[in-house]
Amino acid sequence: MDDLPQQETTDEKAAPRLKRTANAWRSRYSESALQEFFSYLKALDFGSQIVLFGAALLLSVLPIVILLSAFATTRIDDDIARNMSLNQAGARDISRLFTSAHVSFNIGILIALLMCLAGTVALGISIQQIYEKVFGHEHARGALNVLRCFAWVACVGALLIADAAISKPIEHAPAGAVLAGLVDFAFLSVFFWWTMHFLLAGREPWRRLRPAAIATAIFWIGFGVFSSFYFSGSVVSDSKLYGPIGIVFDMVTWFIAVGAVITLGAVAGVVWERRRRPFT
Numbered sequence: 500m501d502d503l504p505q506q507e508t509t510d511e512k513a514a515p516r517l518k519r520t521a522n523a524w525r526s527r528y529s530e531s532a533l534q535e536f537f538s539y540l541k542a543l544d545f546g547s548q549i550v551l552f553g554a555a556l557l558l559s560v561l562p563i564v565i566l567l568s569a570f571a572t573t574r575i576d577d578d579i580a581r582n583m584s585l586n587q588a589g590a591r592d593i594s595r596l597f598t599s600a601h602v603s604f605n606i607g608i609l610i611a612l613l614m615c616l617a618g619t620v621a622l623g624i625s626i627q628q629i630y631e632k633v634f635g636h637e638h639a640r641g642a643l644n645v646l647r648c649f650a651w652v653a654c655v656g657a658l659l660i661a662d663a664a665i666s667k668p669i670e671h672a673p674a675g676a677v678l679a680g681l682v683d684f685a686f687l688s689v690f691f692w693w694t695m696h697f698l699l700a701g702r703e704p705w706r707r708l709r710p711a712a713i714a715t716a717i718f719w720i721g722f723g724v725f726s727s728f729y730f731s732g733s734v735v736s737d738s739k740l741y742g743p744i745g746i747v748f749d750m751v752t753w754f755i756a757v758g759a760v761i762t763l764g765a766v767a768g769v770v771w772e773r774r775r776r777p778f779t
Contacts, residue, residue: 512740520709521675521708524669525655525666532770532771532774535770535773535774536766536767537768538771539633539769540762540763540766542632543629543632543633543762544767545762547606548629548758549756549758549759549762550756551625551758552622552625552626552629552754552755552758552761553751553752553754553755553756553758554684554703554751554754555618555621555622555625556622556754556757556758557747557750557751557754558618559615559617559618559621559622560615560618560619560622560754561750562611562615562618563612563615563616563618563619564689576702577673578659579593580594583730583734583750583753584683584723584724584727584728584730584731585726585727585731585734585760586727586731588731588734588735589730589732589734589735590730591733592734592735592738593746595738595743595746596743596746597646616652619652620645620648620649620652621730622652623648623649623651623652623698624644624645626650626694626698626761627639627644627648627698627699629762629765630695630698630699630762630765631699633711633762633765633766633769634695634699634702634703634707634765634769636699636702636703644700647697647698647700648698651694651697651698661691662686680720683716683719683720683723684716684717685713687715687716687719688712688713688716689718691711691712691715691716691764692708692709692712693713695708695712695765696708699774707772708768709768710767710768710769710771710772710775711764711765711768711769711771711772712764712768714763714764714767714768714771715760715761715763715764715765715767715768716764717764718760718763718767719760719764719765722756722757722760723731726753726756727753730749730752730753733749733752734746735748737749745771
């Protein structure tokens with residue numbers, strides 16, 4: 500009982516110190532780059548945004564890839580496994596979704612392709628809306644804007660084909676991993692830089708978009724490293740537990756993460772630019 504007053508005195512002395520420490524951290528966080536970063540994410544409704552993005556990818560891109568794989572002369576599943584940074588076991592399980600089949604082109608296939616193409620254009624519009632919200636612009640409307648997003652989708656498709664042709668020789672070259680990383684960083688930076696400028700219809704100067712492009716490329720490469728550790732094991736285990744549908748679950752997760760990378764990169768770039776040189 501004699502120790503009780505001493506204990507209370509110690510607690511009373513500690514309480515002001517804890518309060519001062521909490522106030523100091525709160526003061527540092529307030530008006531900091533981190534606070535501004537999370538404020539942007541909250542305004543964008545980040546969680547809902549990336550889930551909807553992942554669902555749009557699943558419903559538009561995956562079906563068109565499966566359809567095209569039936570007509571393609573090259574193995575599309577190899578390119579998907581490479582983009583997901585899967586190991587050999589994961590790539591082997593992914594290939595189960597894209598089995599070869601003799602498919603005749605008919606009206607049903609044409610309608611399915613047109614619907615998937617419309618979905619990919621809508622996906623381009625959703626990416627455009629992310630950038631418009633981040634950079635504070637009104638959403639562009641009209642047929643010209645739809646045509647712009649269609650052109651972006653066509654360019655992305657062509658770039659993916661070119662990337663598949665270029666990446667394999669680079670990976671097998673001496674110091675291939677390092678060289679591939681440097682090439683990927685340069686390519687991704689330029690690609691996202693152009694994407695933002697193009698989808699925003701030139702409403703943002705190139706110089707203001709550069710930090711966001713670099714940040715997105717860094718997030719993308721970091722995501723690729725994470726994918727190589729996480730998704731390879733996840734695809735294999737989910738394939739054993741659930742069959743092919745388990746692989747689809749992992750692809751949905753990967754699609755959602757892609758939306759997160761695009762959003763986080765844009766927001767980080769805007770905060771970076773504002774801190775470095777406030778917008779006029």
